[in-house]
Amino acid sequence: MDRASTPQGRLPEVPTRVTGLVMRELTPEDADAYYALLDRNRLHLSRLGDFRAEREATPAWVREHLGEDPGPDLRYGIRLDGELIGRIDLVAVDPPRYGTGYWLDESHVGAGYASAACSALYGHTARALGATEVFAGVTHGNDRSAALLRRLGFEPVADFEHYTRFRLVLVP
Numbered sequence: 797m798d799r800a801s802t803p804q805g806r807l808p809e810v811p812t813r814v815t816g817l818v819m820r821e822l823t824p825e826d827a828d829a830y831y832a833l834l835d836r837n838r839l840h841l842s843r844l845g846d847f848r849a850e851r852e853a854t855p856a857w858v859r860e861h862l863g864e865d866p867g868p869d870l871r872y873g874i875r876l877d878g879e880l881i882g883r884i885d886l887v888a889v890d891p892p893r894y895g896t897g898y899w900l901d902e903s904h905v906g907a908g909y910a911s912a913a914c915s916a917l918y919g920h921t922a923r924a925l926g927a928t929e930v931f932a933g934v935t936h937g938n939d940r941s942a943a944l945l946r947r948l949g950f951e952p953v954a955d956f957e958h959y960t961r962f963r964l965v966l967v968p
């Protein structure tokens with residue numbers, strides 16, 4: 797995608813099939829809202845030993861993190877009726893192959909929002925960037941994440957000591 801062609805050089809907003817649920821790029825302007833979201837989700841994010849940096853987040857860390865240039869990576873906030881409720885990333889590991897990571901505010905889990913958001917973003921990435929495959933690593937025991945990926949059409953392709961690698965082949 798040509799960042800320069802989007803307003804203020806930003807990524808385009810990505811709608812989902814759920815009314816009021818959209819993805820907009822996470823930027824330094826989101827620092828306060830993103831810190832508040834992280835702060836109330838420290839336990840939720842750290843149950844399986846993942847998200848080490850996030851669970852120790854400070855306002856200064858969040859400002860610095862969101863101020864870093866994401867380069868070719870896509871860093872989106874999941875927003876419901878304007879409120880930030882989660883995050884999805886696509887990492888340009890080896891384009892057109894991408895890695896992904898995602899999380900939702902604990903109080904919004906169980907409503908299909910992550911499915912709707914991931915499905916919309918991966919579809920958008922296939923169309924806009926020509927992405928052909930998306931990979932995700934899921935720590936053993938993260939049943940909700942594995943169930944989400946299976947719903948999206950991912951399949952397990954490799955098993956490691958601490959995690960399983962899942963792959964989604966995107967249909968052009």
Ligand SMILES: CC(C)(COP(=O)(O)OP(=O)(O)OC[C@H]1O[C@@H](n2cnc3c(N)ncnc32)[C@H](O)[C@@H]1OP(=O)(O)O)[C@@H](O)C(=O)NCCC(=O)NCCS
Nearest residue numbers: 898899900905906907908909910911912933934940941944
């Ligand atoms: C992984 C995570 C994002 C999954 O969130 P989720 O809400 O379970 O995922 P989905 O959006 O697919 O929602 C599925 C749930 O919504 C329900 N649902 C309701 N309406 C739905 C719809 N229209 N479509 C799909 N699911 C729907 C499903 O029945 C399911 O509920 P259940 O698990 O109680 O049966 C969330 O658990 C999370 O943030 N975990 C912590 C961070 C994390 O582990 N990230 C991943 C690292 S690999």
